[in-house]
Amino acid sequence: MQTQLDSLLEYMLAVSPQVSDLNFSVGRAAQVEVNGLLQEVPIKGLRRLSPYQTEQIALRLMRNDRHLIRKLLKQGSVDLSYSIIGKTRFRVNIFSQRGSYAIVLRVIPSGVPTIEELGLPLQLNQIAEERNGIILITGPTGSGKSTTLATIIHKINREKAYHIVTIEDPIEYMHKHIKSTINQRELGADVPTFALALRSALRQAPKVILVGEMRDWETMEIAMEAAETGHLVLSTLHTIDASKSVARIIGAFPKGEEQQVRNRLSATFKWVVCQRLVPKADGPGRLAICEILRSNQRTREYIQRGEADGRSLMDAMNDGTLDGMQTFDMELERLWLERAISKDTALSYATNMPNLALRMSGVGEGGPDGAEAGEPEKAASPKDQKPTQSAKCAPSGAQKPKPRKGEPGQPSESRPEVDIKDLME
Secondary structure (H helix, E strand, O other), X not given: OHHHHHHHHHHHHOOOOOEEEEEEOOOOOOEEEEOOEEEEOOXXXXXXXXXXXXXXXXXXXXXXXXXXXXXXXXHOEEEEEEEEOOOEEEEEEEEEEOOEEEEEEEEEOOOOOOHHHHOOOHHHHHHHHOOOEEEEEEOOOOOOHHHHHHHHHHHHHHHOOOEEEEEEOOOOOOOOOOOOEEEEEEEOOOEOOHHHHHHHHOOXXXXXXXXXXXXXXXXXXXXXXXHHOOOEEEEEEOOOOHHHHHHHHHHOOXXXXXXXXXXXXXXXXXXXXXXXXXXXXXXXXEEEEEEEEEOOHHHHHHHHHOOEOOXXXXXXXXXXXXXXXXXXXXXXXXXXXXXXXXXXXXXXXXXXXXXXXXXXXXXXXXXXXXXXXXXXXXXOOHHHOOOOHHHHHOOOOOOOOOOOOOOOOOOHHHOOOEEHHHHOO
């Protein structure tokens, strides 16, 4: 039965090279997510998944593991990893909903990319040079936090002879010993909680500790303790920008401890990197953009004493470009000027949409080649008519890209329906 499930998953992956997630939900056909959009995969026998079918897929993914099944029944959801040997690995979440089960499989790329390959800011390479402190990679679900963490760990592994301990739920990227020695622990299989694993790690003589996610105040407390005692701690948070990441940690503790937490966090944090994925202007695919907050005298003071008018972390990032800091809106404006994203995309992902719209209008409606700020617009002759929004986003002379087979926008008949029985043979 496992080979039958593997055949089904491989067929879904073949829809497009850009498949990021596989989705099995009752009442819908099997679906894949391509460039942020769900797309049905025509499979006869799975046109509308039944509760029985999703339950059977869930059991196969869990390999009938009693521990995972008990956790699913008790908590209503379970995280695990699944591999098609020699081909693909997945991070899997199975959860109950309205008396049935739904399943989402996140595709884990083979191999660990570099900062340059991911298109991330090059200053993130400096994180590998940090000796101690807290590094936070934050952002919404599916923004690439785990991949960025794996990239940083891989760089340390290549360049430093350290002992690295990772605590993950589940283990996503498998790291080999290169120059460093890496031990990877998985929640459930190796240890029951992040907090317990992190406290144990302090007695395992690591230089670097990776915590998959800071889910509660106890984990945050031990992470700060580890940073204070000379460890480099890397972790993630589900927050939408850098300043809210700081507020999230402070708000996780009792109000009476706020000043103490501010003091400790200001002394231990080194980087807060928040990520978002935005659609490209010139075709399928998405770009990663980052907001970067770094530790310096000004940012430490703002965290310790609290933000106020004229002394916010956003102000510090806007003024901190020489230190490698940047805001989302700065990056969105830069990408728009480079015609990598559309104006509508830039504004929809902006932190402060009115301010960004004002700056962009000063450049001229046509982007970097449009009217100068303050220059009156001339009446356009028929041959000088402004291009449509989609034309503005593409390089001069470029044609609108046609959707490739299997990608959103391609007619469903381009991929013939197959019978589930054929996959299971």
